[in-house]
Amino acid sequence: MISIALSKGRILEEAAPLLASVGLAPREDPERSRKLVIATRRRDVRLIVVRASDAPTYVQYGAADLGIAGRDVLVEHGGAGLYQPLDLGIANCRMVVAVRRGFDYANAVRQGARLRVATKYVQTTRAHFAAKGVHVDLIRLYGSMELAPIVGLADAIVDLVSSGKTLKANHLVAVEDILPVSARLIVNPAALKAKRDRLQPLIDAFAKATR
Ligand code: PRT
Numbered sequence: 220m221i222s223i224a225l226s227k228g229r230i231l232e233e234a235a236p237l238l239a240s241v242g243l244a245p246r247e248d249p250e251r252s253r254k255l256v257i258a259t260r261r262r263d264v265r266l267i268v269v270r271a272s273d274a275p276t277y278v279q280y281g282a283a284d285l286g287i288a289g290r291d292v293l294v295e296h297g298g299a300g301l302y303q304p305l306d307l308g309i310a311n312c313r314m315v316v317a318v319r320r321g322f323d324y325a326n327a328v329r330q331g332a333r334l335r336v337a338t339k340y341v342q343t344t345r346a347h348f349a350a351k352g353v354h355v356d357l358i359r360l361y362g363s364m365e366l367a368p369i370v371g372l373a374d375a376i377v378d379l380v381s382s383g384k385t386l387k388a389n390h391l392v393a394v395e396d397i398l399p400v401s402a403r404l405i406v407n408p409a410a411l412k413a414k415r416d417r418l419q420p421l422i423d424a425f426a427k428a429t430r
């Protein structure tokens with residue numbers, strides 16, 4: 220059996236046409252089913268439905284052979300024990316620093332002010348500001364980061380932006396890009412060795428479907 224870990228919502232939605240074109244359309248709609256293990260058109264391949272941020276963990280430990288995960292999640296995870304052969308070009312967005320409109324971020328940085336930054340991307344955020352030589356107090360949140368500057372929990376947030384509508388609706392502006400994000404195919408290297416005859420053709424099929 221080959222298992223592919225992926226999350227419902229954005230990733231599944233955008234991966235669905237790819238899955239279909241490599242012959243792995245799910246046999247029932249994962250968005251509607253309560254099942255966490257879902258059969259596909261191929262009897263030897265199943266989907267495992269996980270939280271977006273958990274996909275690398277399942278693949279790293281070999282509980283899934285393949286997975287689909289955003290670059291945001293992969294950078295935060297660190298990528299240990301993962302082979303990342305393919306950018307799928309889906310679920311595109313940017314990871315940015317954002318502040319309340321009117322907050323003079325450039326000036327705060329120039330003055331060497333200690334910034335309070337709220338995010339769920341703690342590792343990535345720490346590395347970003349360390350590289351800039353900016354001192355930050357990190358506040359770990361699990362979602363809705365946009366709220367933090369509004370209620371005075373933080374001076375800045377690190378979050379993902381696609382259309383920019385969420386920032387705008389909450390009177391925030393992006394002041395710095397951290398990284399461009401898209402979803403990647405991830406592979407467990409030991410599984411690739413053991414099942415190369417079946418995994419390599421699948422990886423190749425994804426590559427072809429992505430082009
Ligand atoms: O919900 P859960 O905590 O399990 O995880 P999750 O919220 O990370 O999952 P999900 O399904 O929301 O996102 C999965 C992946 O989609 C992320 O890891 C990214 O790689 C990718 N992705 C692409 C995005 C976005 N675009 C995106 N815009 N993930 C989240 N957003 C959010 C963003 O955080 C912000 O709140 O959408 C809002 C901004 O959108 P705009 O269009 O208003 O700018």
Ligand code: MG
Nearest residue numbers: 228229271362
């Ligand atoms: Mg979400």
